[in-house]
């Protein structure tokens with residue numbers, strides 16, 4: 001966790017140097033455990049987490065809002081929450097989202113993961129909130145495969161939607177870009193997808209390819225999948241483009257035919 005904090009501090013420096021108004025870090029940026037038991041044993045409350053406290057300090061010193069995926073202990077102690085927090089420019093934790101969809105897969109000759117064994121599922125979509133870069137809606141990684149969340153966030157006037165992730169390599173290769181661009185086109189929003197890249201331990205490898213997609217579905221910034229040091233992708237967020245795309249092509253829902261989400 002100390003190492004991950006140091007990596008994130010490199011990213012804060014790079015974001016400040018680039019003149020960024022906000023920094024979006026990946027899912028589970030505090031650590032990736034090599035087993036469910038390890039993931040649970042490492043979880044700390046935000047007050048007790050050196051990782052979170054360290055980032056709060058960075059945010060405050062740089063006056064830079066930071067969105068970051070972390071683990072928190074769930075009630076009872078046998079599971080964790082896969083949480084995404086918004087640390088504002090004063091260093092305060094202003095928003096919190098708990099991952100709704102948990103990644104349970106058994107892919108032939110590919111990853112076998114059962115997130116629900118160690119993670120408690122979230123029960124709520126968080127209402128989008130105002131930030132210096134626009135109105136942000138939060139979702140995490142596997143949530144990307146469920147357009148209902150992004151549509152609900154759009155209905156509540158999100159202008160940017162985040163998908164901090166640690167995608168597996170085979171599923172990332174097959175689906176990452178197409179899903180992110182689809183969510184951008186459907187919601188006519190900016191999609192910010194900060195991704196973990198490379199090897200975590202013997203068992204886990206992440207796809208990387210962080211991306212920022214504009215409301216027309218164009219990739220406006222993109223990173224690779226292999227790094228010697230942490231990298232940032234930057235893009236101008238132009239809320240006039242959000243307004244224009246929505247005005248030029250209104251996507252009026254037929255909630256008389258299908259349910260509203």
Ligand SMILES: O=C(O)CNC(=O)[C@H](CS)NC(=O)CCC(=O)C(=O)O
Pocket residue numbers: 027028031032033039082102103113115141142145165166167168171172
């Ligand atoms: O394990 C942790 O501590 C952090 N959580 C994750 O990395 C999660 C659960 S294993 N990863 C995903 O949801 C990948 C989804 C994915 O790869 C896909 O949808 O294809």
